[in-house]
Amino acid sequence: MTSTAVNDGKSMKASDLFVAALEAEGVEYIFAVPGEENLDFLESLRTSSIELVLTRHEQGAGFMAATYGRLTGKAGVCMATLGPGATNFATPAAYAHLGGMPLIMITGQKPIKKSKQGQFQIIDVVGLFDPICKMSKQIVHGNTIPSLVREAFRVAEEERPGAVLLELPEDIAEEETNAPILEPHDRHYAVADDRVLEEASQLICAAKMPLVLVGAGANRKQASIALSKFIEQTQIPFFNTQMGKGVIDERSGLFLGTAALSDGDYVHCAVERADLIINVGHDVVEKPPFFMEEGGKQVIHINYKSAQVDQVYFPQIEVVGDIARSITRLGERLGGKVAVEDEYYRMVRGEIEAHTSELSDDPRFPIIPQRFVADTRKVMGDHDIIALDNGVYKIWYARNYKAYEPNTVLLDNALATMGAGLPSAMMAAKLYPERRVMAICGDGGFMMNSQELETAVRQGMNLVVTILNDNSYGMIRWKQADAGFDDWGLEFNNPDFVQYANSYGATGHRVERTEDLVPTFEAAFKAGGVHLVEVPVDYSENKRVLLDELKEKVCLI
Structure with a gap:
C-alpha cells in the first residue's frame, strides 16, 4: 500500500495522530495503567476504535500485550506513565525480547521543551530500555509520529520479533501537526538459496x-x-x-x-x-x-x-x-x-512413554505432579489453552503434557519469569472466548500479579486459574536439594485463596480430594466466568523422578 493522509492535510493534535496511526496498524487493544502524562493520549483513545483494557499493574498490561503478540503475530500494545510506571514495564520488555514476542510499549514523559517540576519522577527511560528492546525512542516532534509508529511495528514484528518502546512527552502529545499516516504493508521473507x-x-x-x-x-x-x-x-x-x-x-x-x-x-x-x-x-x-x-x-x-x-x-x-x-x-x-x-529411537520413545505415564492415576493427596498433569489433559480439548507461570510444575507439564496444536501450551523458557502466567492466560481468554483457557500457577508466582483477577472479572472473561499450593518457592527448593544444601529459607504463608478469589468477584474452590479435581474443573468451565481452584501439591516426586531416577538412567548407546 501507499501512504495516505488520513487527516487530508488538516492540523490535528499529535496524540490524535498517534492513535490514528495505531488504528492504521490494526491495533485492537491497549493494555494500560495511565498517568497524568498520558491524559492527552487517553482522551484521543476515548473516541477511537481501540479498546482500552485497564489493568491493575503495568506488568499485567505488558504481559497481556506480549501474549497478544505471541498468539497473533501482530504487536500487542501497552501504555504506562513515566518513572515508576515505565520501570514496571522492564520485566515484560525482557519477557518479549527474549521470548520473541512483538510488543509496543508507550510511555509518558514530562514536557521536554520547558520544565515544570525539575527532575521529579524523571529518569532516562529510553536509555534504560535500550538493552532489552529492539528499538527505544523518544518522540520529539508530532510530525515524526507516523514514521516512528510504522517503524516501531516493523521492528517489533519482523523476525526475530521483540519489544519496542516509544516515549511520548506531554508537550509533544498536545501540539498540532498535519503529518500523513504511513499505511502498513505485507512483509515477505527471503527464501533460502x-x-x-x-x-x-x-x-x-x-x-x-x-x-x-x-x-x-x-x-x-x-x-x-x-x-x-x-x-x-x-x-x-x-x-x-x-x-x-x-x-x-x-x-x-x-x-x-x-x-x-x-x-x-x-x-x-x-x-x-x-x-x-x-x-x-x-x-x-x-x-x-x-x-x-x-x-x-x-x-x-x-x-x-x-x-x-x-x-x-x-x-x-x-x-x-x-x-x-x-x-x-x-x-x-x-x-x-x-x-x-x-x-x-523406538526404544527411547517407549522409555519416555512409560515414564511420563507412570503414576498418572495415583490417588495420593496432596496431589502429585504426574496425576495433576494427567487430569489437566483430560479436561482440555485439542484447541484449548493452558498458560503456565514459572515453577517446577512447568517441567512436569513440558515432559508429561502432550500438546496437539501450536500455542496451546503457553510457557516461558526464555526469561522464565514468575508472574506472567495469569496475565498470559487472560489474553488467551479474551482472544478466544470459545476455548477453554486455564492459568496454572504456583502460589509464589500467582501472588506476584494476583490483583489481575479483578481485571479478568471486570472484563467478563471465562477463565480457570489453578494454584498449586506448597507454601514455598518450590522450584528453588528443588534446586536447593539438588545442590546438597539444607532445606531452608524458602517457605511462606498464603492467604485463604478461596476467600481471596471471592473478594474480587471470582469463584473460589479448594480441592480436598484428588478424585475431585476433574469434576471441579469441569464444573468451573461449565459455569463460565472466572474461577480459582486451589490444589495442595506434593512435590516429593521431584527428587525421585527428576533427580535420583535420571541420575541412575543408562542410555543404551
Whole structure:
C-alpha cells in the first residue's frame, strides 16, 4: 500500500495522530495503567476504535500485550506513565525480547521543551530500555509520529520479533501537526538459496540417525503446517523445546518428547545417539536441549535468521529464510521417506512413554505432579489453552503434557519469569472466548500479579486459574536439594485463596480430594466466568523422578 493522509492535510493534535496511526496498524487493544502524562493520549483513545483494557499493574498490561503478540503475530500494545510506571514495564520488555514476542510499549514523559517540576519522577527511560528492546525512542516532534509508529511495528514484528518502546512527552502529545499516516504493508521473507538447500538435503540423505528439533521460532501457523507435512513425508523422528510444544501434534508416533531439562533426560539418549540434528526455529535464548562438541554431531540450522553462535551452538549448515518455504522446498528435494535406523529411537520413545505415564492415576493427596498433569489433559480439548507461570510444575507439564496444536501450551523458557502466567492466560481468554483457557500457577508466582483477577472479572472473561499450593518457592527448593544444601529459607504463608478469589468477584474452590479435581474443573468451565481452584501439591516426586531416577538412567548407546 501507499501512504495516505488520513487527516487530508488538516492540523490535528499529535496524540490524535498517534492513535490514528495505531488504528492504521490494526491495533485492537491497549493494555494500560495511565498517568497524568498520558491524559492527552487517553482522551484521543476515548473516541477511537481501540479498546482500552485497564489493568491493575503495568506488568499485567505488558504481559497481556506480549501474549497478544505471541498468539497473533501482530504487536500487542501497552501504555504506562513515566518513572515508576515505565520501570514496571522492564520485566515484560525482557519477557518479549527474549521470548520473541512483538510488543509496543508507550510511555509518558514530562514536557521536554520547558520544565515544570525539575527532575521529579524523571529518569532516562529510553536509555534504560535500550538493552532489552529492539528499538527505544523518544518522540520529539508530532510530525515524526507516523514514521516512528510504522517503524516501531516493523521492528517489533519482523523476525526475530521483540519489544519496542516509544516515549511520548506531554508537550509533544498536545501540539498540532498535519503529518500523513504511513499505511502498513505485507512483509515477505527471503527464501533460502538453492545451493544451501541442496547441501542440507545431501547431509540428511547421508545421515543414518537424523532427528528434527522444533523450537519456538517454528510456532507460526504456516511453519507448523509445513513441518507437519515434512515429518509425515520423511518419517524422521522429532522432539521439541518447551516453547516449541504443539508445533507438530505430539500424538504422532514419530514424537520422542520435549526437552524439559537441559540434559540427562530420556529424550537426550536419542539426542546423544543422533548423527544429525535438523534444528528448526530454535536459538540459544531458549535453554539449549543439546550441547555440541568439536568433531561431534552435525547440525542444520533452519530459521528466519542466521545462528547466534556460542560455545554450545555452532551449526555446520544454515538454511536462512522463511521457515515454511525452506522446509517445503527441502522436503521436495528429499522426495519422500528418509532412511532412518530408528530401532533405537523406538526404544527411547517407549522409555519416555512409560515414564511420563507412570503414576498418572495415583490417588495420593496432596496431589502429585504426574496425576495433576494427567487430569489437566483430560479436561482440555485439542484447541484449548493452558498458560503456565514459572515453577517446577512447568517441567512436569513440558515432559508429561502432550500438546496437539501450536500455542496451546503457553510457557516461558526464555526469561522464565514468575508472574506472567495469569496475565498470559487472560489474553488467551479474551482472544478466544470459545476455548477453554486455564492459568496454572504456583502460589509464589500467582501472588506476584494476583490483583489481575479483578481485571479478568471486570472484563467478563471465562477463565480457570489453578494454584498449586506448597507454601514455598518450590522450584528453588528443588534446586536447593539438588545442590546438597539444607532445606531452608524458602517457605511462606498464603492467604485463604478461596476467600481471596471471592473478594474480587471470582469463584473460589479448594480441592480436598484428588478424585475431585476433574469434576471441579469441569464444573468451573461449565459455569463460565472466572474461577480459582486451589490444589495442595506434593512435590516429593521431584527428587525421585527428576533427580535420583535420571541420575541412575543408562542410555543404551
